[in-house]
Amino acid sequence: MSLDQEKLIEKLFEKGILVNKELLELGLKDELIEKVVNEGDLLVLNKDYSDILNSPEQLVDWYEVDQHRVDFEKKGDNELYQTQLQEFKIVKVNITNVSNNSKDFSKESNIESFETELKNNNSSVKFESNIDITKDNEINDIESSIINNNNKINNLNYEILCSYVNNPFKYTVKDFAKQFRSRYQFLEKVIRQRSEIKNLLSINRLFAKKERDNVSIIGIITEINETRNGNLIIEVEDPTGQIKILINKSKKDLFKKGKDLVPDEIVGIIGVNGDNIIFVEDLVWPDIPITNEMKKIDKDEYAVFLSDVHVGSTYFLEEEFNKFLRWLSGKTGNQSQKEVASKVKYIFIAGDLVDGIGIYPAQESELTITDINKQYTEFTRLLSQVPKDKTFFICPGNHDAVHLAEPQPNFFKEYSESLFDIDNLILLSNPSVVNIGKSDESNGLNILMYHGYSFDYYVSNVDSIRNGGGYERADLIMKFLLQRRHLAPSFKSTPYLPSHSEDPLLIKNIPDIIITGHIHYSSVANYRGVTMISGSCWQGQTKFQEKLGHNPQPGRVPIVNLKTREVKVLKFV
Template identity: 35%
Template structure:
C-alpha cells in the first residue's frame, strides 16, 4: 500500500470502531507499510480501548519501520482582483500543498494555548422563535425593523413622522424616515416612492434629472431609508433632494485579533450530491493538517452541509445518498477529516433540514447528535460570530438571488457575488424585501437587521467565489464543494468549486486556497 494520508488512516480506523490521537495517526502514516501497521495496532490494542493513542502505536510497531513524514509543498501563485473602494491588496490564490494524490504529507498540530481562543455567538434564533404566523407577528417584525434601522438614520436628518409632515405648510423643508411600501414610475419618467412609518404613509417624488436618480434602481420594497426635500405647494407630496441609506459609515475601522491567527471560511459542501467534490474536500482537510495551515484555528461553514431532499425538481435523480439522515452521517465522516483541534462553527442553509423561512434555527437534536464531531458549534442563520475580537456576520445568502434579480447587472450579479453583498451592507439588512423569493418568518425581533457593523460579512448559496471591501468591511462569498449539476446547468450556474478563503484575523488579509 502506498504512503497513506492521515484522512485515509482515520477513515479506516473509524470503520473498525476506533478514534485515534493525532500523533498516533502520524506514526502510522510514517510507517513503511501503513496497512500492516494498522493491522498490528488493532491486534494489540486492549479490548476496552476506544481511542488509539500514540503509545498504543509505539508498542505495536517497530520504530525502525517508521519514518518521519515530510512536507513537500507544490504551490502555484495567482491573483484575483479584489473589488474595493479602498483598493486593498488582492488576496493571493494558491494551490493546497500536498502530495500527488492530494494527501497532506506534512503534519502539524495547533499547539496554541486554548485560553487564547474565543468564539462568541450573537443573533442566534435557535430556541428563541416565537412566531405563530399570525398577522400581529408580522407587524411586530416590521415594527422592530423600522425602529432599529430608523435609529441609524435619525441622527443624520431633522426627521418628522409622516402625520406631522402632512400637517406642514406647502413649500416647507421636510425629512422622513420610512419603510418603502411602493415604488413606481410616473408618466414623465420620474419615480414615486411611498414611505411608511408607524404613523402613516407619504408620497415622495424623485425627479429623473436629479443626481440621486442613479440610486433609485437600488431601492427594494420594505427597506428603510431617509429622504430630505421640499413639500409641494399643496403639501401633498415631497420633492426629494437627498436620500440616505442606513449604510456602513465610510470611516468604519474594523477590529482585528491581538495575535496571528487565521480562519477558513467556506460554505455549500452539499454532501449527498452525485457532484460532491470529495477529492477536493479531502485535499482541503489534508492541507489543514500541514505546517502551512497551522495558524488556521477556526473553520466557519455558512450553510448547506448536505444536498438535501426535494429542494428542486427531479433532485432525486442527482442524489448519491437519498436519505437525509444518511447525508448528515456522511457529512460527519467528512468533517472528521478536519483537524480535531480546530474550532468549528456550522450554520444551516436552504438545502439543510431546517425550516426555509429566515431566520433559520440551528439543527434539531437528532441532527446535532449526528454532527457532533470535534465539538463543532452549531448556530442559526444568520448569526454574528465574534472570534478573538473580530465580528463575522455569517448568512447563508438566499436573499442574494432576490437582490440580483431586482437590481441592474452592474450593481448585482452572480459572477460578482460580493456586489449584492455590498447592497445588503448598505441597507443594513440581510433580506430586506418581503414576499418574494426569500421566505421570512415573523418574530418579535427582526433577526435579519445588521444593527452592528460586522468586520467580515460571509455568505454562500450562489456557489460563486467573490470578495471585496465595502467601507472597510470584508465581504466574502466562498464558493462551493459541488461540481455543476444538471439543474445548475439548466439555470446557467457555473460553480466555483474547491476554494477555501483563509482570513488572517490580525490583519484581515485574505488568501484563497484552491483544491480543485
C-alpha cells in the first residue's frame, strides 16, 4: 500500500468513513474524494456507492442504501439490489420543510385519577394491574445504606430497606465510572432476561461478525443526533466498545420510542448489523415485568401521601394545611371521611418540608420565616397536632437544609433539631425504601420515596412527556423512570454523589408504591401494578412559577387503602 493510500484511508477514517480495498486499488479521483468528505451520513465507501456519488446533483439517504446492501447480502437478490441502486442514481431528491402533525398523547386506559372535596362522599379508583416484589439483588453495603432495620411504633411493623448514609471523601473520575459500571451490570442482567433479546453480542464481537444477521446488544446511550434526512443516528457504548445505531423515521412507532431516548440510559437494541452500524428494529428497556401480581396487606389500614409543604413561604397555604391536619385528627369531614382518617396509620412526605433559605435569588422577600431552624420548628409544631397512633416517614427535597446532591442524606440535626423530638416521625434519605404492614399473613408493601429533582430535566428533554402535558403529568415522568429502572438515568438530570459502591438511584427491587413531589401537581396513576403518586403541594403560585407559566395544583392528598389497594384523592383547597 502506497503512502498516498495510507493518508487517504486515515483522512476518510477521521470522517468516520471506511473505504473498500477494491475501490482503493482502482484509484479515487480528487473530485470523488471531495464529494465523499462532504457526505455527512456516509459510513462505507465501495464501488456501488462511488457510482451513486458520481451521479450529478444527488442527495442520498446513505442509511437507506446501507439497508439495501444488508438485504442483498442476507438474501442474495442481486437483481433487486441493482434496481434499487439505479433509483438512487437517477432520482433527484428535493428537501422541503414539512411541519410535524400534531400528536395526541392521551392518558393510557389504565391511568386513572379521582379527587373529591373533603365534605363529599367519594368513590374510589381501583388499580387492577399486578406487581411482585423481587427479593434478589438487594443492596448490602452497610457503609452506604441502612438495611433491614426492623422497627415497631404504635404496634405498626415497618422496615427501612434502604436509607443512604453518605461517607464523604475526595472523589475522582474512577468513582463516577464505578457508578456507571454498577448501573450497567445490574440493568444488563435485567434486559438480558427479556424474551425479545436474542443473538446477544458485545460490541467488539459484533465488529468481528462478517455476515449480516439479526443481532442484539445492550449499551449505554452516549450521543443522540439526527441526520439531515430526519433519521436518528445514536452512539451506543458497552464495556467492550462503541457503535452507531440508526433508527429510520419511516418506522413511526420505533421512531417515537427513539425520540424518548436520553443520554446515559441503558437500553437493549435489536436490529440488523451493517458495516459498523446497527439498523434498529426495536428497543428494549429494563422495565417492570407485565406478569407481576399486586400485593396487599391483611389489615384494613390506610396510607397518606403528600409533599412540598414549604412552611415559611409567604405562599404557604396554612389554613388549608391545618384543614388537612384536622381531618387526620378526625375533627372534620363527613362520617365516611372521618372513618378513613381513623384508619390512616402511615403518612409519607416526599421532601420540601420548608421553603428553605437562599434557594433562589431574592427568596427572602417571599418568606414569612427567615430562619431555617424556625421554619423546621413551625413544621414540627404543625405535625405534632396529629394523633400519635399515626407514623410519619419523611425524606428531604431540594428546599430542605441538606446537601443537594443525590442521594440526599437524612436531615441535619444542626438545622432541624425539632424534627428529632417527635417519636412517631421516621427521617430517611432521598431516595429511600420502606416496607410497611408486614405480618405472618402478608409480606407488606414496599414504598419508594423520591422527591423528584430530576423531573425538570425530563419535562424539558423527553418529547412524549413535554407534549403529553409536561408538569401536569407526573405519571408520565414516573412511568418513564420505572421503564428505565432508574430515578435519574441522565447524568445531567440531577446533582450526583459518587460515594457508594453501586448506583444509589437504581430501582433494583420493584416497589408497590412510588411517592414523588417537586413539581407541585397532583397525579395518581398505575403502571403495571406500581401505584405512582405525585404528592401535590401546600404552596400557592410563586412569582417565579408565574413567569414560567407553571400552575401548581395544591392541597390534593392521595389516600391508599392498603388492604384493597384502592386510591382516593381528597381535595383541601
